[in-house]
Amino acid sequence: AQSVAQPEDQVNVAEGNPLTVKCTYSVSGNPYLFWYVQYPNRGLQFLLKYITGDNLVKGSYGFEAEFNKSQTSFHLKKPSALVSDSALYFCAVRDGPMDSSYKLIFGSGTRLLVRP
């Protein structure tokens, strides 16, 4: 079965510093990986995805993620954190196909807190 793990419940970083939110995956076959962000009382917003190609994927709001096959990781990064980046971040892997359905399997989430 496909799965992702987020080893950190919370990440604290000072504004302006680089941030990393970790994710490791376990899949059979090629991984289709995603990062979503959730603000309080809001839905999940898509940040970026890895399907194939370059290992460094660029996404929304200045975020990027590095796919590392040997380490089975897909860490989310940003060179300079903003206070407004404080939110709950979910790593997800596509599970499928099943009659054209590709449900997402989510990690447990990592709360990012950026202090001024």
Next chain:
Amino acid sequence: AAGVIQSPRHLIKEKRETATLKCYPIPRHDTVYWYQQGPGQDPQFLISFYEKMQSDKGSIPDRFSAQQFSDYHSELNMSSLELGDSALYFCASSLNGGSAREQYFGPGTRLTVT
């Protein structure tokens, strides 16, 4: 740009009552997914529809049912509600079965069962 619409946004029901949650996908999206997020939990897949047919089923209780209509909107029907059904219910939509495409999530319906 149009987003996924969910209604109602908040719903309070008593135990053993029924509830219906509605989802309107992004125009031209043909696949709808339902997820349940309990307090402090990650979203868990419930059920999905592709071109109005059920395409996959996850950890959805037998008390729940869902369907996708001809206009592609979807409804999640929940009966004999239990306290443990209190959660945030998300609908997501994608295009062409969503093989490599991201899912776009609605704002969610917060269901509280008392």
